[in-house]
Amino acid sequence: MVKTRGGLAPGDDRTILPPGTRMPGHQPMPKNKRYKYERVKQLPNVTLSALGESPPPGSYPWHDECFAGMETVLELGCGKGEHSLAFAAASPRRLFVGVDCKSHRMCVGAEKALAAGLDNVHFLRARIERIGEFFRPRSIHEIWLPFPDPHPKHRAVKSRLSAASFLDAYAGLLVPGGTVYLKTDSRLLYDFTRQSVEHWGGRVVAQCDDIHGADDGSIAAGEVVSAFETAARSRETTIKYLAFQLN
Numbered sequence: 001m002v003k004t005r006g007g008l009a010p011g012d013d014r015t016i017l018p019p020g021t022r023m024p025g026h027q028p029m030p031k032n033k034r035y036k037y038e039r040v041k042q043l044p045n046v047t048l049s050a051l052g053e054s055p056p057p058g059s060y061p062w063h064d065e066c067f068a069g070m071e072t073v074l075e076l077g078c079g080k081g082e083h084s085l086a087f088a089a090a091s092p093r094r095l096f097v098g099v100d101c102k103s104h105r106m107c108v109g110a111e112k113a114l115a116a117g118l119d120n121v122h123f124l125r126a127r128i129e130r131i132g133e134f135f136r137p138r139s140i141h142e143i144w145l146p147f148p149d150p151h152p153k154h155r156a157v158k159s160r161l162s163a164a165s166f167l168d169a170y171a172g173l174l175v176p177g178g179t180v181y182l183k184t185d186s187r188l189l190y191d192f193t194r195q196s197v198e199h200w201g202g203r204v205v206a207q208c209d210d211i212h213g214a215d216d217g218s219i220a221a222g223e224v225v226s227a228f229e230t231a232a233r234s235r236e237t238t239i240k241y242l243a244f245q246l247n
Helices: 031-042 082-090 103-115 128-133 154-159 164-173 187-200 227-234
Strands: 046-048 071-076 094-100 121-125 140-146 174-184 203-208 240-245
Touching: 031 046, 031 103, 046 103, 071 082, 071 128, 082 094, 082 103, 082 121, 082 140, 094 103, 103 121, 128 164, 140 164, 164 174, 164 187, 174 187, 187 203, 187 240
Parallel strands: 046 121, 071 094, 071 140, 094 121, 140 174
Antiparallel strands: 174 240, 203 240
């Protein structure tokens, strides 16, 4: 017998399925995403970290002898690695590591890097809170934060990638004089980061309220435009830029 929802109009015979039962044809995850989750496990330029696993930092591929002497640049919250890919193509003697907790996103960037023959790009799936576990102290020359989640609610302030706990981690990884770069469409995060760096004891070395409106063309960050940035600009949102040092 077909059961009907209480209160429906007479003749409405929509079936009520038992709890936990999926509607016919329902997919728990898009096929394309499922494919990427499996595909990324096979890619040679991707490292998948797991909770509870803590190998020494020197055991990771970016510490291989073939990369000795190369400056290392991190892109945190890299998504599809659009900045890492562009930077790697322009600077073949530097090593770029994109970090994100979403492996299906970095699968796209990793495959593009392989197709383009970019052997100076690697991807790491990890929580950024654990970033200090994967790299040796004082081994990173630059850290890029392209459009991180601004976490606008007050209770989530500690999750912002420029909160004090993250600045502590970056300071331990950066070489003396190393620089952190922020790109954001969020005025909240832009202002918060300036204040956070000042309170931490670092110093802002460059800032701009609108990198695409800078008339001198001196801000290289504007040369790489991600899909997210394109969408933000289509809404007439200005892109802010901040560079700061912590040691």
